[in-house]
Amino acid sequence: MSQTASRFEEAAGEDGRSLPKQYDHKAAEARWYAFWESRGYFHADPDPGREPYTIVIPPPNVTGALHLGHALNNTLQDVLIRWKRMQGYNALWVPGTDHAGIATQAVVERRLLAEEGKTRHDLGREGLVARIWQWKDAYEGRILSQLKSMGCSCDWRRTRFTLDPVCARAVRHTFFRLFCDRLIYRGRRLVNWDTLLQTAVADDEVFHEPVPGHFWYFRYPVIDPRPGEPQYVVLATTRPETMLGDTAVAVHPDPEAALDAAEKELAARRENAPEKEKPALEAELREVRERRTRLLPMLVKLRDMALQGRCVMLPLQNRPIPLIVDAWAKPEMGTGCVKITPAHDPNDYEVGLRHDLPMVNILNPDGTLNENVGKYQGLNIPQARERVVADLQALGLVERIEDRLIELAHSDRSKTPIEPLLTDQWFVRMESLAQMAMDAVTDGRVRITPARYAQGYLAWLSEKRDWPISRQLWWGHRIPIWYCDTADEDDLRRAFAGRDDVAWHRDEDGSRWLICLRDGELPEDAIPGHTLRQEEDVLDTWFSSALWPHSTLGWPEQTPELAYFYPTSTLVTSRDIITLWVARMVLAGLYNVGEVPFRDVYIHPKILDGYGEGMSKSKGNGVDPVDVMEKFGADALRFGLAYLTTETQDIRMPVSFECPHCEHLLEQTRENRVRPRITCPKCKQAFSTQWAEKPEDKALPRGPVVSERFELARNFCNKLWNASRFVLMNLEGYQPGETSPEDLPLEDRWILGRLATVTRTVTQSLERFRFSEAARCLYDFAWDEFCSFYVEMVKLRLQNPQTRPAAQRILVHVLDVLLRLLSPFVPFLAEEVWQLLRSGAPLRGFPSPGEAAESVMIAAWPTARAEDESAENAARFRRFQEVLGALREYRMRNGLPPASQLQVLMAAEASVRQLLEPMTPYFRTMAGAVVLGYRPPRPGELATVVHVGEGLEVRVILDEADRRRELERKRQELAKLESLIAAKRRKLADEKFTSRAPAPVVEKERESLRALEEQYAAAGDVVARLSQT
């Protein structure tokens, strides 16, 4: 026995009597995690003799500490990995963290500015990156320790970071291969530009939010209008400043046909629309028709002018721009024509490409206007907007202004408005890669659970939009490209002769060489006589994340780990990164390794606050799992989360501040959750929150944020602890031995049968990722069956030296199996009890004893003993439970004092009597009822019926004082039974039912009617007897 365990044994005492009445989670957690680690239980190494089961962690961002969503994600992974480990799989859980490029750099930059008033340019690239590494070290440490305190059984030797040398090598090899395969290219494209962080961001990193704005109507003068032609074109915009970059005005090629089509569509929609929407559609329809008279003639004229190559004058810039013909201009919208700003709008960009328009970029990377806008240069966007509108107004070119709510694109990271900007970026060509990833799901090589999420995955991939992978940041994998403008191809061939780790081709516009290197760095003078310049940009974080399942296992090296553990088994993640991450892992795995990265993807629910909003740092409604563990324990956190993980529902979790002074719980509201300090309404003392920044706030004790929804799990843990204490306190004289099922009393055979069923249910639930189902099954069994019945009943047998040994063996065995089933959910508690049980009962089992494993986490997962399951035993035990329940109810209803004894008469058929007679002592201990005999009441004996079952009537001897009340109750009962019986009879008299419903259902109804009639007869009999004087 290890030192840890023997010291523990001493502390526990010999018979468990000195164990505390409340489970001390803190002591157990520290003790057993260290024990597991010291034994190397979390380690997994390739072993051809065993089947692997692998999970790679979704690497948490090093931006900050873990929140409750991570706790859920990792709890579920640990449940799976512990379960599979116990099933005998060689179970590997690879841990690690993600550098989260843009997010982490943004956090560190923000802090740098707040605390030191410096920007990244004050530190320079190296300085800033060094700062971020410091930050990363601190938060990585904190994250890993949070995972450990949750009990996560990761193989910590294999901890990876997406920016570490192993992952970096994988990134470089992937980039190099993609480059050689021409699947990576550089091009000038319109991208989402974050002007605060000054980087491109992907569509996925953009969210839309309605903000109040305006619709401005401007007039662009027509150049040299001919008679009958309009003097100017009216255009509408929500972003006036972009007009400075306009290079055309578009009009539809056939405005009349377009209006016809629009009208037709609206008319059709109106036909099918529900009444409520009809007025709105009606109005739209009128509007379109009205346009025919109001706008159509002019649109036709403008179209003709466009075909003649006519121009309008762009005001303020005094630049002629062409009228063009393009179907993008919808006659049914706006003013019917549209200004084209190719460099600052995605749709206009497409128009610009079609018509080969100049693309005038008007923005600097920081969001100020550049040299292309003359006197507006240097203004920021709001300033420029104001000036442009004012200047146009002064020229009389503003027709009108309307208020309007605009769905404005914002950057996920900086929360500032996104500007579409034309820049040089790197892209991955998605066509073939996306198809591979789609096929993997459609043909079932990757299974997504719940299946409905496959739809979004496929829809997103089917767009096959190229993936912008460059980011103008400093924190990340630098793009391994060197530029050379001056060399010719011969120079390159000579310089890199014989090297297979260098590849090159020309830039899209042919102006320069792009040279890609697989490993290491290229010196500036790698090509004699020419100077190389390295690309400044870094790669999108998801580029390295996409490689995670194989890069963590050592790819591109053909490591034994890669060969053995890849493809991994299950990926557990949340739905918001199915496209960003899951899809990209699938395509990267297929491209690099030629095999899918995982067989199963399980998508778990999201944790929401009491208002149904997602939890986040910025909202201030986040919960730190450490706070929950501190208050309730790691096991309660885990069990509580698993219990709440159902198929379709997100987890709604109202949260409270806990006053650190008086433990009062203060419900968190939208209003109070962002305050730096709160005064407890109960004890009137102040405490600080996560928002505390001022020293005087920070000095206050912190009020943790917790949720009462973990109480159920905490109470359950305590219940398990006390049931275990009971077993441990009754181990004296325990002797392991063979037990034959035939010798066991009903309660033993019942609990063994239930144990088998529970074992099968829990196993099947886990196989289908039904975590809540598994947890509920264990909860109900442990509490309502093991504790409330089995333990209560076994107490009697433990007192009798004759029956004690067998009772002990079964009791110990049931606890043993239960602990193993619970162990993936509540590993600390299970281990604590397991070790105590091991010192008192090292040999145990049914029907034959065996030696208990040295830890529950490496014990064998139970298998259901089908031969223990007996529907007959279950039914027999249920009869006992029913009688017991009826007797208890009678006691409570009549407010009998606890010490009083019920006197019971049973009228029973022989078989029922045979069943109930052995239970006589239990009626006494569990219901305070003495069975006087198996007979009907004698004449004059005052009694009432408390239970009627098949072949059984249970009566209780009545006090004269209770007669009236009981009479009244029975009369009410009769009335209720009467209506039930009437309904039942009607149903059975209905020929449609009896002829069409399946025979067993009809028979069941008949039986049910018979039972009701018996109850009715019995109650009637009681009424008759009690009514007599």
Place this chain on the structure above:
RNA sequence: GGGCGAUUAGCUCAGUCGGUUAGAGCGCCACGCUUACAACGUGGAUGUCGGCGGUUCGAGUCCGUCAUCGCCCACCA
């Protein structure tokens, strides 16, 4: 605009293949500290299963529709 999910007790949620009188935890009421457990025990009260229509012998469950809430995708000069 397209898609997904939800609506069951005061609150948070289960409810398997359509089949007895619809469940749990918390909260509430009554009684009880009985040597495993008051973080507990025993018992109780609480329901138009969102509305309407349909299929069916039978609907919380299946279909249609409406309402409300949440999420995702696309788009809006």
